[in-house]
Amino acid sequence: MWSGLADGIAKLWRGGRTSRAGQHQTVNGSVTRGEPCDGHAAESSVEQVRAFLRSHTDFLERFVMEEVELETLERWMIRSTQRAKKRPDTSATGKNGRKTSLSRWKFCVHADKRQMLQELTRSLQQRPNKAHVLWELAGCICSAVGAEGYQLYLAENGDPEMLGLYLGQDGRLENGQTVMERMGSDLTVPVYVAKTREPLRLSRGELDPRFPDRLPNKNGAAHALYQPVIQTDGQLAAVVELWRGDPFHEEDEEIASSYLVWGGIALHYAQLYLSMNKQRKLNDFLLAVVKSIFQDMVSMDTLIMKIMNFAQRLVDADRASLFLVDSRNKELYARIFDIGITSEEAADSKTGGGVSGSEESIAKLQNSTEIRFPVGTGIAGQVAKTGEVLNITDAYCDSRFNRTIDKLTGYRTKTILCMPIFIRGNVIGVVQMVNKHCGCFTKEDEDAFEMFAVYCGLALHHAKLYDKIARSEQKYRVALEVLSYHNTCSDTEVTRAQEQKIPNSIPGIEDYYFSVFKLDDFEKAKHAIYMFKDLFGLSRFDSDSLIRFTLTVRKNYRRVPYHNWTHGFSVANSMYSVIKHTQNTFKANECLALYIASLCHDLDHRGKNNKFMLDTESPLAAIYSTSTMEHHHFNQTVTILQQKGHNIFSKLSSWEYKQVLGYVKHCILATDLALFFPNKAKLSQLIAEQTFSWGDSEHRLLIQAVAMTACDLSASAKPWNVQVKTVKVIFEEFYEQGDAEKLAGHVPSPLMDRDRKCELGAIQVGFLTGICLPCYTLLCKLIPETKPLLDQCQANLERWRQIDEEIKKQKEEKTGVDALSFLDNVLETSEKTDMEDKISSGSLLEGEKEGQGTSEKNCIQEPSHQHSELTHSMDQSP
Numbered sequence: 001m002w003s004g005l006a007d008g009i010a011k012l013w014r015g016g017r018t019s020r021a022g023q024h025q026t027v028n029g030s031v032t033r034g035e036p037c038d039g040h041a042a043e044s045s046v047e048q049v050r051a052f053l054r055s056h057t058d059f060l061e062r063f064v065m066e067e068v069e070l071e072t073l074e075r076w077m078i079r080s081t082q083r084a085k086k087r088p089d090t091s092a093t094g095k096n097g098r099k100t101s102l103s104r105w106k107f108c109v110h111a112d113k114r115q116m117l118q119e120l121t122r123s124l125q126q127r128p129n130k131a132h133v134l135w136e137l138a139g140c141i142c143s144a145v146g147a148e149g150y151q152l153y154l155a156e157n158g159d160p161e162m163l164g165l166y167l168g169q170d171g172r173l174e175n176g177q178t179v180m181e182r183m184g185s186d187l188t189v190p191v192y193v194a195k196t197r198e199p200l201r202l203s204r205g206e207l208d209p210r211f212p213d214r215l216p217n218k219n220g221a222a223h224a225l226y227q228p229v230i231q232t233d234g235q236l237a238a239v240v241e242l243w244r245g246d247p248f249h250e251e252d253e254e255i256a257s258s259y260l261v262w263g264g265i266a267l268h269y270a271q272l273y274l275s276m277n278k279q280r281k282l283n284d285f286l287l288a289v290v291k292s293i294f295q296d297m298v299s300m301d302t303l304i305m306k307i308m309n310f311a312q313r314l315v316d317a318d319r320a321s322l323f324l325v326d327s328r329n330k331e332l333y334a335r336i337f338d339i340g341i342t343s344e345e346a347a348d349s350k351t352g353g354g355v356s357g358s359e360e361s362i363a364k365l366q367n368s369t370e371i372r373f374p375v376g377t378g379i380a381g382q383v384a385k386t387g388e389v390l391n392i393t394d395a396y397c398d399s400r401f402n403r404t405i406d407k408l409t410g411y412r413t414k415t416i417l418c419m420p421i422f423i424r425g426n427v428i429g430v431v432q433m434v435n436k437h438c439g440c441f442t443k444e445d446e447d448a449f450e451m452f453a454v455y456c457g458l459a460l461h462h463a464k465l466y467d468k469i470a471r472s473e474q475k476y477r478v479a480l481e482v483l484s485y486h487n488t489c490s491d492t493e494v495t496r497a498q499e500q501k502i503p504n505s506i507p508g509i510e511d512y513y514f515s516v517f518k519l520d521d522f523e524k525a526k527h528a529i530y531m532f533k534d535l536f537g538l539s540r541f542d543s544d545s546l547i548r549f550t551l552t553v554r555k556n557y558r559r560v561p562y563h564n565w566t567h568g569f570s571v572a573n574s575m576y577s578v579i580k581h582t583q584n585t586f587k588a589n590e591c592l593a594l595y596i597a598s599l600c601h602d603l604d605h606r607g608k609n610n611k612f613m614l615d616t617e618s619p620l621a622a623i624y625s626t627s628t629m630e631h632h633h634f635n636q637t638v639t640i641l642q643q644k645g646h647n648i649f650s651k652l653s654s655w656e657y658k659q660v661l662g663y664v665k666h667c668i669l670a671t672d673l674a675l676f677f678p679n680k681a682k683l684s685q686l687i688a689e690q691t692f693s694w695g696d697s698e699h700r701l702l703i704q705a706v707a708m709t710a711c712d713l714s715a716s717a718k719p720w721n722v723q724v725k726t727v728k729v730i731f732e733e734f735y736e737q738g739d740a741e742k743l744a745g746h747v748p749s750p751l752m753d754r755d756r757k758c759e760l761g762a763i764q765v766g767f768l769t770g771i772c773l774p775c776y777t778l779l780c781k782l783i784p785e786t787k788p789l790l791d792q793c794q795a796n797l798e799r800w801r802q803i804d805e806e807i808k809k810q811k812e813e814k815t816g817v818d819a820l821s822f823l824d825n826v827l828e829t830s831e832k833t834d835m836e837d838k839i840s841s842g843s844l845l846e847g848e849k850e851g852q853g854t855s856e857k858n859c860i861q862e863p864s865h866q867h868s869e870l871t872h873s874m875d876q877s878p
């Protein structure tokens with residue numbers, strides 16, 4: 001090696017001299033430069049250079065440092081190392097048997113270092129935390145520079161004043177906690193290095209004014225090297241201290257630095273990996289929380305287990321507890337207290353595993369009792385009170401810490417991280433994590449928990465709601481059980497109906513002018529059963545179910561003046577008449593739906609119209625904003641069908657069942673008079689354009705709807721005495737609503753105001769003209785068999801016109817008989833006639849004797865009941 005180097009230097013040296021001479025000669029312009037004069041002279045000058053360099057090593061060093069490129073130098077070093085390897089007895093070994101540092105360094109780069117890096121990487125993969133990376137790195141440097149030992153001082157949050165002596169992974173205490181010895185705030189050498197961020201070499205015995213205490217005694221080693229470790233983000237990570245018997249040199253610093261450059265990157269990635277891993281675990285957990293909320297609907301206890309398990313892992317705590325705030329009693333309480341990690345769970349957490357509480361721990365909590373203490377007491381109580389995070393490094397030094405539990409359990413609490421969980425700005429819970437496995441809880445832990453806490457809040461909130469809903473549901477079930485008992489017919493009633501065989505025929509029942517008033521409620525039920533059997537037979541329907549269904553429907557009509565069982569039965573009877581008079585107009589399932597819908601169309605009516613339900617903010621109006629009551633009537637129908645032994649449609653195929661129920665819903669909703677006007681408009685247009693078709697299902701639905709309205713209003717098409725009797729009960733119901741509105745401070749419509757009784761005649765004229773007559777006219781056009789309804793409605797309209805004129809006339813003449821008493825007289829007379837069980841002709845008014853004789857034979861004595869939906873209609877008619 002030396003010969004080659006010397007040759008080169010000799011050449012350079014000669015070249016340099018020639019060059020300098022050349023400069024001079026260029027002026028003369030004669031001599032060429034650079035060529036050796038002759039072989040002999042060259043040899044002798046090489047020897048001279050060699051001799052010169054041997055005696056001037058400092059010159060050589062300076063020369064090489066200044067003139068030779070680093071790459072060339074490295075190439076030389078490698079070549080030299082390889083030669084040295086071939087010769088076991090090498091001169092490259094220093095006097096203490098150690099390889100020269102530079103060669104050792106290069107050697108490491110190409111051989112040992114690779115292996116070391118591989119080992120280090122493997123180790124980091126297994127335990128990728130910052131302290132461990134640094135510890136491994138320091139070990140590598142120690143080996144590379146041939147130090148006898150090393151120590152690592154970790155800087156907390158990059159603060160040079162906050163150095164802690166790391167005792168390595170093996171230096172664990174009995175409780176498994178890694179030891180980190182805190183350094184005093186005195187200016188020790190590591191702190192000095194941490195502050196200056198420069199490497200430092202020290203030797204025992206040297207007087208250094210910066211360190212009056214001199215070098216700390218490390219196993220008697222005389223020399224020490226200190227290296228700061230700076231992260232890629234510029235933050236101080238640690239200080240490495242190395243010692244040995246021989247002095248450290250500049251190249252040792254170089255070696256250490258080269259490791260630290262790599263180490264910095266490793267550290268960066270280790271941290272990145274850690275935070276990503278943490279984030280991934282957090283994401284997994286949050287997903288699991290969301291899933292359990294929306295899919296499993298977990299119980300509060302399961303959720304709390306999950307939260308505590310995860311909180312504990314998130315910040316690497318030994319224990320975790322969650323306290324919920326009882327805001328009413330200003331207390332904190334916990335049923336599940338102190339979740340410690342089990343070995344199984346620890347293994348699970350290492351693999352980033354699930355978040356569910358183990359079966360074992362859930363079983364444990366079943367036996368646990370509830371802990372309660374006032375807000376403001378202890379660490380958790382303090383956090384609940386202030387809503388601020390408490391990060392306590394030494395619990396026993398904190399006066400707020402309650403030692404009772406430690407005393408009871410024998411557990412020793414050291415560090416505590418206690419954080420609030422908010423929902424809508426209120427603290428709803430407090431999570432307390434105890435004893436971080438390594439050191440104290442950090443700002444990082446607080447940050448990670450903060451995001452987690454948002455989800456905790458949501459999860460707890462939902463779990464609470466879920467618990468509430470679950471409880472309400474149970475209450476609701478109990479209420480339903482009670483209701484279904486009281487709202488279904490009794491067995492006695494069923495037996496009674498069964499015993500009184502259904503007759504084979506009932507004379508006059510299919511007449512449009514049949515009066516329902518002569519029947520009592522039970523007889524109506526029997527008639528309803530007869531009509532059903534007559535229309536549909538019993539081959540596809542169960543007789544007992546039919547009886548039970550009909551009796552329960554009867555029971556579910558309220559005892560209001562008008563919208564009661566009598567009205568429901570009357571409408572069903574009208575529909576029966578329509579179906580009986582119009583064979584083959586409606587299909588079988590349409591008939592079934594039309595009849596059942598008619599019977600049930602006002603179930604549970606409260607004697608108040610939709611507008612009243614909306615105005616009084618009834619819960620029903622909250623459920624259905626349009627056709628409020630009609631939706632309720634249909635729902636009641638379905639509810640009855642669902643009661644045990646009530647499903648009259650049970651023998652239908654599911655397809656038929658669906659179709660019939662669909663028709664029933666359509667038909668019941670159609671009894672909302674608000675829908676009559678658009679239905680009428682559509683049908684009228686179809687008729688005008690001659691496009692109405694019985695084959696079109698949409699057109700059929702329209703005719704069903706109009707048929708429903710016609711039957712609902714059939715009291716207006718009943719013989720006069722039935723009509724008058726019905727009008728009386730209708731207005732009784734109207735006036736009750738008007739009274740309720742007045743009580744609530746509202747002004748009722750004239751229709752419902754009992755103080756405006758004198759307008760009743762005019763109202764009836766308006767109602768029959770505006771709604772009933774158009775309805776029967778339209779129906780008659782499509783189903784001519786319904787003409788008797790139209791005829792009787794027209795006749796009744798005439799009567800109301802006469803009455804209205806008479807009232808007006810008496811008003812003008814001021815005969816002393818006021819309109820109100822006149823009307824009362826009309827109604828009373830009508831009722832009296834009814835009571836006397838006589839045909840009312842002639843006794844009431846002039847013209848009455850002409851009265852509607854056609855109907856009398858059928859309607860027999862009962863004046864009646866018409867006007868059905870006047871209720872809705874008057875509200876909604878123009």
Ligand SMILES: [Zn+2]
Nearest residue numbers: 602712868869
């Ligand atoms: Zn009705």
